[in-house]
Each structure stands twice: as C-alpha cells, then as structure tokens.
C-alpha cells in the first residue's frame with residue numbers, strides 16, 4: 001500500500017515537473033494527412049486533415065486519401081496514410097501569434113491504388129515562397145523550415161509537376177517557435193572580408209540541414225522540447241582521433257539570456273567533444289574539425305553552435321578559438337564571460353557563412369594561443385546548420401511572392417525606419433553628452449564603461465586632457481602617512497570589504513572625516529596611467545546620490561582611493577539576512593528614488609555618459625540618514641589574471657542582475673544598468689536575493705519569478721511579508737509596471753533612468769497622497785510555499801485586482817494633474 005502511494009505521488013510530481021517545463025506553442029497544428037482518424041506520435045496528437053476544426057482549411061477539390069495496405073511494422077501509423085494531389089491544393093492555417101514558426105513536412109512514400117508515391121514530383125510553397133522545387137523522394141523525409149509568419153493566415157500550397165501529374169504529403173506540423181528562437185541581431189557574418197554583425201535574421205526562411213548532438217547520442221522527438229531529432233557527430237569528424245567525448249550527469253545551469261531548454265535540450269549541453277590529448281602524434285595544439293555536407297556551394301547558412309563548459313573545474317580556464325570554413329569566428333573565447341561566471345551554463349552563438357566550393361560547411365574549434373599549457377582544450381556541444389532559403393530566386397509563385405515581398409518591405413521598411421530614428425536619437429544624445437568618449441573595454445583602474453567609445457587611442461587623449469596640471473585634481477592628493485594614520489597602518493580589524501583590486505578599510509582622516517579606503521594590491525598589474533585617468537574622471541563626478549571620491553594616494557607604489565564613508569552600509573543588508581530593522585515602504589521608495597537619481601546622473605550628467613555596469617543592492621549604500629548613494633562605479637572587479645590583451649572582454653556585472661541582451665551582443669549599455677536596477681526594484685519589494693539557488697527551480701532567479709507574478713497581475717502575493725498592509729494598490733501597481741519595463745528583454749524597450757526616476761516619484765506620490773481609505777495590499781506571507789505561478793489558476797485573484805479599474809496609468813482615485821502639480825514642486829527634479 002505504502003509503496004503504491006509513494007509511487008503514485010512520485011508520478012504526480014514527475015508529471016508536474018514535466019508539465020511545467022514542456023513548451024506549449026500558441027499556434028499548434030499537427031495534421032495526419034489523408035487519414036480520417038487522429039493518431040499520436042511522440043505523445044502528440046496529429047488530427048485528421050479532413051476534420052474541420054475551423055482554424056485550418058484544406059482546399060483540394062481533387063485530392064485523394066491514400067492508405068498503405070502493407071505498412072512496414074516499424075513505421076508509425078502517421079506514415080500509413082497520405083494525401084495525394086492531382087491539382088494545386090492548399091492548406092490554410094489561422095495564425096494567432098505573429099512571429100517565428102516551425103513548419104515541418106513529412107513525406108513517407110508507398111504504393112497503393114495505382115499511385116506509386118516514389119514517382120511523385122511536386123513543389124511546396126509557403127505563403128507563395130517556394131520551399132521545395134520539383135521535389136521527389138523514395139525514402140521517408142522530414143523537412144523543417146523556420147519561417148516568420150506575420151499574416152493572419154499561413155498557406156501551404158502543393159503543386160504537382162506536369163510530368164508526374166501528382167504530389168503527396170503524409171503529415172504537416174505548423175507551430176509557434178519559442179520567444180527569441182531566432183533573434184534579429186547578435187549573429188556574426190563571417191566571410192573572407194572579416195566579421196560583421198548580421199541583422200534581420202528572422203526575416204529569412206531557414207531550412208534545417210543538420211542538427212547534431214556533438215559528443216552525444218541520438219535524440220528523438222521524445223527527448224527534445226521542440227520534438228526535434230539530433231544525431232551524433234562522429235560521421236562528420238575529419239579526424240576522429242582528435243576528438244574525445246565528455247559527458248556530465250548534472251543538468252545545465254540555464255540563465256536568462258543564455259540558451260534555454262527550448263534552444264536545445266539538456267542532453268545536448270550535457271555532452272561534448274573535447275580535444276583528445278591521449279594521442280601524442282597530434283602534438284599539443286590542434287583543432288577538432290567537422291565537415292558538414294550541405295549540398296550546394298556558395299550558399300549562405302546559419303551555423304548555430306551550442307556550448308556548455310562541462311570540462312572546466314573552475315572559471316576562466318578554457319580559452320579556445322572557433323572557425324567556420326577555416327575563417328576565424330571567435331578568438332580566445334572564454335565561455336565563463338558569456339555565461340557570467342557560471343560553469344555548465346548553456347550558450348549558443350549564431351554564425352552566418354557561405355558554404356565552400358565543395359558544398360561543405362566546416363566547423364573547427366581549437367585551443368587559444370593564450371591558454372596555459374595545463375588547460376589547453378576546446379569543446380563543442382552541438383551544431384545546427386540551417387540554409388538561408390533564397391525565396392527571391394525562385395521562378396515560380398511569382399504573383400503571390402510579389403505581394404509577400406511588398407508586405408515584407410513595408411514591414412522591413414518600418415523596422416529600418418524605427419532603427420534609423422533610434423540611431424539618430426542615440427547619436428544626438430551621444431554627441432551632446434559625450435564629447436570625449438573613453439575607451440570602452442578596459443580593466444584595471446579604468447573600468448568606466450562609456451557608451452559608444454571603443455578606441456584604445458582615446459585613453460591617452462583623456463589622460464592628456466585631464467593631467468593634474470590642467471584640472472587641478474592634485475588637490476585631492478593625500479599623503480601616505482595620513483592614510484596610514486587614518487587606517488591604523490592598514491589594520492586588519494578595520495577591513496570592511498575586499499575585491500579584485502584589494503582591500504577596503506574603514507578610516508578616520510585627521511579632520512575627523514570618516515572614509516572608506518580602497519587600497520590596490522601593492523605591485524598589482526594595474527598601471528599608473530589608468531589609475532590617474534580614473535582619478536581624473538572620478539574627481540569630477542559629484543552628486544548627492546553618488547558615493548564621492550575624497551582623495552587618492554600614489555606614493556611608494558601604492559594606489560589608493562579614498563571615498564566618503566557610508567555609515568549604514570549596503571542596501572542589501574537592510575532588506576534581508578542581516579537582522580537590521582526592516583525598512584518601511586516609504587523608506588524603500590525613497591532609497592530607490594535616490595539610487596535612480598544617482599544613476600540617472602551617471603548616464604546623462606555633465607561629465608560624460610557613464611555606464612555603471614554592476615548595479616546591485618550591495619552597490620547601493622546608505623548613509624546615516626538612509627540616503628542612498630550609488631557606489632563602485634569607479635573600480636573594476638577582479639578580472640581574469642592573464643595577460644592584458646584578452647581581458648578586454650572581461651565582463652562586469654553580477655549574476656542575477658545581468659542584462660540578458662549582453663549574452664547576444666556582448667556589449668553593455670546604459671540600458672543594461674536599467675535592467676539591473678529593475679532587478680533591484682524587485683529585490684526591494686520582495687526582500688529576497690536576486691538569485692537564490694536553494695529555492696525551487698522556477699524561483700531561483702528573482703527577475704524571472706517576479707515577472708511571472710507581475711504579468712499575472714498578482715504581484716501582491718510575493719511582497720515582503722513585512723510590508724503587508726502598508727502598500728497602496730495604486731502604488732504597487734505603478735511600481736510593478738516600472739520594474740517590469742526595466743526588465744524588458746531588449747534594451748530599446750526599457751525606459752531611461754530618467755523615466756524610471758519619474759515613475760518612482762509617481763509611485764511615492766500615489767502612496768502618499770491618495771485618500772487613506774484606498775485598499776492596501778494584503779500580500780501573502782506564505783508566498784514561498786506557493787506552487788509555481790503556472791499552477792495558480794489564471795485570474796484567480798482578478799477580482800481583487802478588478803477593484804481598481806483605472807485609466808491605464810495606474811491612477812485610480814487621484815487625478816493625474818494633481819500628481820503632476822505635486823511633482824513640480826518636488827525638490828531636485
């Protein structure tokens with residue numbers, strides 16, 4: 001009995017897990033063609049194509065339903081029937097969700113009733129674009145296309161070629177791809193002319209040619225989130241002895257912005273090929289190379305490479321190079337910078353390249369020159385190769401295609417137009433605010449990330465302009481003796497923090513000013529010029545909500561920065577885990593507003609547009625009066641301690657706060673700070689860390705978890721229990737919306753810090769000035785015990801939420817103008 005119950009329970013648990021992780025497409029059409037019955041394959045039901053469900057239509061006047069009389073016992077029932085067409089015929093599907101769709105055609109030829117399907121020859125068009133031209137097959141074939149559907153209808157047209165007189169199809173799948181399955185930027189075009197970013201990828205029709213589980217076994221639709229098939233790589237290895245399989249039993253650490261289980265299933269990331277170092281004849285450094293035949297030469301393909309570092313024992317060990325068709329695509333690739341400091345975290349890289357003269361796509365990975373002798377290695381976990389179907393080249397379907405092209409160019413044009421507008425706006429902004437951009441990628445003492453600057457030569461320019469003589473920051477110089485006195489000669493008991501640059505000490509200067517003293521590791525690799533540049537920049541930044549630089553010291557090969565001391569330490573300690581008295585909602589809002597002001601100033605202030613790059617609750621400090629100040633916009637965190645050239649790509653930022661766009665563009669912008677700030681907003685509301693690995697999987701990442709509740713409109717369920725009864729509904733609503741906007745997937749969709757600031761002030765006004773009878777948020781102190789949000793019945797609390805139907809601006813019971821006038825008088829706006 002007991003074991004039965006247990007078994008039953010575990011079944012429930014398993015089904016809960018699988019139901020919460022499996023992907024369910026918005027549009028999902030699975031047709032069993034030529035059959036009067038439904039049949040299932042890999043747990044999916046393919047419905048009879050004769051059934052009229054109202055959401056798809058078959059228009060085939062003279063089509064024939066054909067059944068195989070002697071089906072092979074191994075073939076699935078889906079392949080025992082086919083629809084045969086003697087005239088052009090079409091399937092039309094209602095599309096509910098715009099965007100990328102997967103379209104699959106199954107062909108399983110057999111002979112029956114005088115039709116030998118192996119002799120059929122026909123074309124297949126999707127929305128007027130030729131996918132298959134004069135196609136015929138004598139074996140079972142599955143063709144997969146990735147297509148952007150922007151019309152309400154998707155049409156699949158089958159057209160027999162005159163000589164055979166008929167065509168056929170066994171099964172059709174049309175379903176919505178997961179969000180961001182194909183993104184429009186981030187792909188790299190690799191050609192003999194060099195590397196450039198490739199845009200509008202999703203506008204292309206892609207045909208899957210290869211899908212390879214490198215170092216692993218065959219995966220079928222059973223094992224894959226999108227019912228794909230992955231095959232092993234062995235047959236494609238140019239030199240089999242160069243590669244050695246490696247596998248892990250740990251499931252991958254998926255991170256938002258990296259690869260997701262829909263991009264490729266766990267199994268792909270849990271196996272890989274690495275360099276086989278057992279064979280001495282290969283030498284110390286060699287490539288692993290795969291040749292993938294693609295059937296046509298000089299044709300553009302998307303090569304999607306999947307990586308997950310399952311070979312390293314610690315971060316920043318593995319540096320390798322990636323080549324496509326012998327052209328360098330990535331040099332000194334360090335996966336731990338892409339996955340922000342996490343091992344076994346899946347990522348993928350999209351490359352665009354042309355097939356070579358022999359119709360081959362060659363992929364190689366090999367050790368980087370900078371990898372140290374013990375750690376020489378290179379890995380690859382998966383490859384997908386998709387042909388970029390040149391729909392414009394086809395000779396048929398001309399008229400429909402024309403309409404399609406016109407539509408395409410209208411929407412394409414709109415896209416381009418908005419991109420141009422955006423670019424112009426950004427450009428103007430940059431021009432205005434950043435007359436002297438500094439070098440963009442730097443470490444050591446120059447971590448200030450300046451939007452748009454990238455040239456290394458600029459460093460000297462700034463150094464010259466900001467030399468001590470010309471702007472007088474000399475006055476900030478503090479003698480080493482004074483600092484020794486202030487810190488009791490760097491007394492270990494006064495250490496209040498540490499970082500890659502060294503230690504932070506608490507100290508008191510001779511004039512009784514309390515200070516925080518950051519002392520660079522004596523004799524460390526950071527150079528004096530960078531240090532000076534740093535001081536030149538930091539000394540010019542003065543703002544009530546930024547921790548200011550009080551002085552510096554560069555005597556006796558010391559590099560020391562002295563900052564104002566923040567009595568109450570990091571915001572984080574006041575939210576959870578430290579036992580400090582809890583902050584009220586109003587206090588929290590004021591702190592967020594202060595931090596937003598500081599950040600807004602960094603982005604747009606008189607000095608330069610500066611990107612903080614590491615906004616988190618430990619970098620927002622509180623003074624005696626709980627005034628928030630943003631800290632650490634000056635100093636770099638520890639970079640990998642290799643030579644300087646490679647660290648230029650070292651990431652700043654912290655796990656859980658990092659802009660998901662970073663994964664794709666590998667570039668942080670001021671909107672990355674906005675994203676991180678959005679995470680802080682939820683941290684402040686929910687009083688839990690941005691990442692808590694001890695929680696259930698769907699709760700680990702605060703940004704993802706909170707967004708699920710926010711999207712369902714029941715954010716009140718997860719607010720800090722200490723705030724229950726304090727927050728007014730309108731205030732919470734606006735706050736939730738503001739945080740949600742900050743967390744938009746794409747930087748362009750996020751507000752500026754100026755907008756965030758304005759919105760937070762509004763939130764405070766809503767909290768302060770509404771009538772006192774306004775309903776308060778009751779919250780749910782047991783939020784942690786709730787099942788995952790997907791299991792909460794949709795709209796279960798819509799009735800509470802409905803109590804405050806408003807005008808969409810979150811203003812329900814006070815007029816906007818009232819709020820506006822109050823804001824006008826607010827200091828400091």
Ligand SMILES: *[C@@H]1O[C@H](CO)[C@@H](O)[C@H](O)[C@H]1NC(C)=O
Nearest residue numbers: 036037038045047048051053
């Ligand atoms: C096949 O499935 C569809 C959708 O689930 C259903 O509407 C239809 O009645 C089924 N047809 C048969 C013959 O079972």
Ligand SMILES: *[C@@H]1O[C@H](CO)[C@@H](O)[C@H](O)[C@H]1NC(C)=O
Nearest residue numbers: 110111112116117118119138
């Ligand atoms: C069908 O056609 C193929 C190719 O022409 C041929 O090899 C096969 O024998 C034919 N099958 C039958 C049953 O006629």
Ligand SMILES: *[C@@H]1O[C@H](CO)[C@@H](O)[C@H](O)[C@H]1NC(C)=O
Nearest residue numbers: 096097098149150151152411
């Ligand atoms: C989908 O795309 C069509 C045509 O491009 C457009 O008219 C329609 O508004 C879009 N629908 C949604 C929900 O975006």
Ligand SMILES: *[C@@H]1O[C@H](CO)[C@@H](O)[C@H](O)[C@H]1NC(C)=O
Nearest residue numbers: 217218219220222223224267
């Ligand atoms: C794939 O799915 C099949 C059927 O469920 C299972 O037997 C097999 O072990 C799975 N393979 C992997 C690698 O998970």
Ligand SMILES: *[C@@H]1O[C@H](CO)[C@@H](O)[C@H](O)[C@H]1NC(C)=O
Nearest residue numbers: 239241242278279280281282
């Ligand atoms: C080592 O590699 C060479 C090719 O470089 C190959 O001929 C040889 O068989 C390999 N030896 C072993 C033991 O795999």
Ligand SMILES: *[C@@H]1O[C@H](CO)[C@@H](O)[C@H](O)[C@H]1NC(C)=O
Nearest residue numbers: 285286287323326327364366
């Ligand atoms: C790896 O292949 C690339 C491209 O063909 C080549 O330039 C490079 O020298 C190779 N590296 C090694 C270590 O053989």
Ligand SMILES: *[C@@H]1O[C@H](CO)[C@@H](O)[C@H](O)[C@H]1NC(C)=O
Nearest residue numbers: 199200203412413415416419
């Ligand atoms: C794709 O984007 C580029 C750059 O934004 C633009 O020049 C080009 O016209 C776009 N192509 C289409 C088809 O929209």
